[in-house]
Amino acid sequence: EPAFKLSEPVRTSTKELRMAERKTLLGKSQAEPDFLHFNDLACEAVGGKVIFATDEWFAPAKNLLKKEPPQFKASAFTDFGKWMDGWETRRKRIPGHDWCIIQLGVPGSIYGFDVDTSFFTGNHSPHISIQGGCLDQMPAFTLDGDRTGMAASSSEMAAAAKLGSEAWPELVGVSPLQPGYSDCCHNYFRTDFRGRVTHLRLNMLPDGGIARLRVYGVGLRDWSTVSTNQKVDLVALTNGGMCLGYSNAHFGHPRNMIGLGQAANMADGWETARRLDRPKELKVNECGILQVPGYEWAVFRLGHPGVISSIEVDTTHFKGNFPDSCRLEACLLTQEEERHLIKTSWNSVKWEELLPPQKLHPHCRHQYSAADLIQSRPFTHIRLVIRPDGGVSRLRLWGRPTQLTVAPSNLKRQTSKL
Numbered sequence: 187e188p189a190f191k192l193s194e195p196v197r198t199s200t201k202e203l204r205m206a207e208r209k210t211l212l213g214k215s216q217a218e219p220d221f222l223h224f225n226d227l228a229c230e231a232v233g234g235k236v237i238f239a240t241d242e243w244f245a246p247a248k249n250l251l252k253k254e255p256p257q258f259k260a261s262a263f264t265d266f267g268k269w270m271d272g273w274e275t276r277r278k279r280i281p282g283h284d285w286c287i288i289q290l291g292v293p294g295s296i297y298g299f300d301v302d303t304s305f306f307t308g309n310h311s312p313h314i315s316i317q318g319g320c321l322d323q324m325p326a327f328t329l330d331g332d333r334t335g336m337a338a339s340s341s342e343m344a345a346a347a348k349l350g351s352e353a354w355p356e357l358v359g360v361s362p363l364q365p366g367y368s369d370c371c372h373n374y375f376r377t378d379f380r381g382r383v384t385h386l387r388l389n390m391l392p393d394g395g396i397a398r399l400r401v402y403g404v405g406l407r408d409w410s411t412v413s414t415n416q417k418v419d420l421v422a423l424t425n426g427g428m429c430l431g432y433s434n435a436h437f438g439h440p441r442n443m444i445g446l447g448q449a450a451n452m453a454d455g456w457e458t459a460r461r462l463d464r465p466k467e468l469k470v471n472e473c474g475i476l477q478v479p480g481y482e483w484a485v486f487r488l489g490h491p492g493v494i495s496s497i498e499v500d501t502t503h504f505k506g507n508f509p510d511s512c513r514l515e516a517c518l519l520t521q522e523e524e525r526h527l528i529k530t531s532w533n534s535v536k537w538e539e540l541l542p543p544q545k546l547h548p549h550c551r552h553q554y555s556a557a558d559l560i561q562s563r564p565f566t567h568i569r570l571v572i573r574p575d576g577g578v579s580r581l582r583l584w585g586r587p588t589q590l591t592v593a594p595s596n597l598k599r600q601t602s603k604l
């Protein structure tokens with residue numbers, strides 16, 4: 187089910203435009219599913235790790251979870267064969283198949299996968315299947331170091347066998363993979379399984395290589411363990427925060443802002459294109475804030491409804507391209523209202539101002555306390571508005587999770603008419 191809405195008109199990134207051109211040239215389309223806007227729950231950047239793999243002869247399974255796109259180095263070889271940026275096993279000469287166990291960085295509900303075979307041509311895995319498990323206790327074992335040229339030891343096999351992963355529910359049934367040529371390397375699979383997943387078992391049938399596994403979903407935190415007095419970052423990816431729409435993401439997706447820790451570089455934040463409607467003559471108000479008509483926005487669902495009491499807007503790495511100002515708006519929505527907005531437009535929401543316009547500075551973590559905020563009621567969704575454009579590396583919304591008994595309609599139109 188799509189859970190994402192772009193504003194109109196959609197301004198795509200140059201990469202997307204190049205892909206669209208390629209599709210036209212090739213006369214075939216590798217349609218991009220809606221679930222690509224969800225968070226990647228398995229990426230190493232959010233703590234995902236490979237805890238078991240049957241065989242890592244040509245290339246280690248931990249490469250599956252690297253954040254950066256796969257590379258190809260034509261003249262790179264190891265003692266074991268051609269260097270490949272992915273997981274690649276030996277050609278099997280005995281019965282059975284290769285598989286690995288991935289511990290998600292953020293346990294959650296999964297909507298779809300991208301099994302990316304980039305550069306694996308002639309040695310890609312011909313078929314895969316994916317199973318999911320929810321383990322109460324995280325296994326203590328993991329795979330460390332460079333495992334190129336290695337196979338699972340008998341003690342690793344015995345530890346993995348205890349997980350009973352061969353019986354986990356199938357999220358993706360046995361399916362063929364396309365080889366890793368640039369126009370068909372993304373193998374997208376949707377899943378209808380809605381249970382909470384902590385671990386995945388990726389089966390390669392019988393063997394071969396896969397460059398990356400992207401696991402798109404929404405984090406599901408166990409909120410029963412969080413007291414209502416405890417302050418948590420309500421929008422954090424790890425707490426189930428989710429970007430539901432934006433006006434522009436030319437250089438970086440807004441979901442990057444809710445990622446773990448400090449941003450590594452500009453690519454790890456939200457960055458829009460330069461707006462083309464910036465006036466020639468610039469006026470500022472008494473707070474030094476530029477008075478320009480154009481702005482960009484991003485909408486997020488909080489991981490849990492809550493009262494926000496402090497905010498961080500971090501422009502780290504954005505030195506010549508930070509927004510002049512930002513403001514935050516919030517609202518309280520039911521699930522049905524949210525579904526309707528995703529299908530229509532976020533413009534029909536009656537947003538309430540939470541943080542009034544604030545002048546921003548380059549490469550700076552801006553902190554706002556309860557005294558800066560206008561509202562102290564619970565909200566479910568927020569909208570970050572930047573003016574006129576630019577980049578923000580992180581957004582943190584600290585507050586207390588609250589139970590909602592009533593979620594009044596905040597739409598301009600009445601829900602009964604929806």
Ligand SMILES: NC(=O)NC(NC(N)=O)C(=O)[O-]
Nearest residue numbers: 244266267268269270274309
């Ligand atoms: N040229 C290759 O890639 N050969 C083999 N793979 C690696 N990585 O060397 C193979 O056939 O599986």
